[in-house]
Amino acid sequence: MKETIGTDELLARFAKIYTGAISDSLDQLGYKNQVLPKELKGLTPDANLYGTALTVRGEATHSEDPEVVFVPMLKILGDVKKNDVVITQPHDDTCSHLGELSAAAIKARGGAGAVIYGGVRDVDNIHKLGLPVFHLYTTPADILGRWCLKEYKVPIRIKNVAIYPVDIVAGEIFRNKQAISLVVKCPGTSRRLDRCRDAPGRPAASTLLRSCSYRCCLY
Template sequence: MPANPSRGEIRERYLKVDTSNVADVLDDLGLPDQGLSPDFVPMPVGAGKLAGYAFTIRGQMTPFAPGGDAEKMKACAELSTSDIAVWSGDGQGVCYFGELIAIGMKERGAAGALVDGGVRDLKWIGELGFPVFARYRAPVQSIMRWKVNAWRVPVFLRGATIERVKVEPGDFILADEDGAIAIPAAKVIEVLIAAEKLTAKEVAIRDELKRGLSLAEALDRYGHV
């Protein structure tokens, strides 16, 4: 790996590894609780892989007058290339954003969104080619109901093995068919290198199996993966 790989280079390399391998590496590093709740799913189905740096946005259920959420727009205006917009805040039954906000995030160069809440306009977001993983879908807008109150702050997302996973600005988010996981910023490169090695090992095992090697023989040769 180059001495100082760019965010874009790191992101492209993460797109070539699986969340399952990243989870195994994190286990080996003593970080067993970085997996996010299985409720996080691609919306729409087939939305594509999610990889990038966490740009955190926090909100809460707050009745307010009609007219939009100025803080939400300010937060989205700060997104940049290779960012994942990470939305948190215990919204109940409402969507945090829809097609138009997704267009704005994509225009800013964001690589996708991870939403601990709801989204809408799934058909149009799918056509936009902007990968989104969220907990639920909802037609009900957030205006008058849910409001952004901070961004670029630590947030706590629903976890897989613990109740909440802390995600800091600059942590790395990876999500695919198996689910979503958060990689602490200080471990991003170390985890990537180890996951790439594990991925290469799995590719070698698949090739051997296709050539007739039995699973028992493959495990004897390569060890557990």
Template structure:
């Protein structure tokens, strides 16, 4: 869906080289929000980066859905894409499952982020598919939630996500960067990461921590 070509390829490559903390710091420095709170990897130590292909779920009976949730998005997606499922924080029913994970893996999709519960976690883990979610649960979506639409604007734990926005996830959580601001955020995040690497080098040289993490650290986001 979000084909990884040209400038977009470069942006994803640069994003992959960063961690969510540096990107969150950059967003802070620019006065932007983007950190998604409460979600974590349920499939082990994974990180992922790519462009968002969105899916919005609602309670069954709310809308008529002609297909099982997530299937159209999987069929239209591939390498460089991250499926972002707006499950609206539901902890008691899955918004993603094992057959979908197999399809996503087969398509080369980078991973899946679900604002709510997922199931078949062991299956996704065995597949090596990164899945970030609120929690795991065995309860099926069938008869409980359906797809309202895909490739539409959604919210992920209160953070707006539009199709084609950039997403990064690792052990610290999930961040979303609007596509229109990716270059600005990357430049700032790369500067933050460079300053932190310099501090780590000083620590390894044996400098006192008070000196390493003094005024320089408190002013890390300035300039």
């Protein structure tokens, strides 16, 4: 009988497993396009995170109407739940897509962090908040007149990686400050899991992947 694991316990178990072992197990399952672009990096040296994906899609805009630019941001921040990782595909590289106020709201509502395939600002203040964040670049440029959130809790794609709402998100910074970024699927069962090589961490990763019915993202 398959073990039933709650979200908190599932995330705690993933946090104990080396992400390379999880990635290797996924490769054995045939999921080859689970790694997010290597350009993603941790905002701080301790930006490790484990949570469930709250996906965001945005686009460039010239609008300065608060109803277009700020109201959608307030709505998503109000929907952040415990363990959520806000993962954003902005389709834009002109401004910051996460700042101190948004980070503070995510933290206050129990969110586990953010993965922004774009820009971040207010770095020192976000660091003080203790919210783990992965990003591409930093810039002081605000979203007003540059970018808006179009929808959230929808499937998104970052390069060749598909990410769905409630995917498991795991982020890790190595000693050389290189971030590992992967998206992982966790099917309920798979015979191929039994063929994973017996290396450190792989048996635990295989057992965990076998026991849950989530998809997962590792960063």
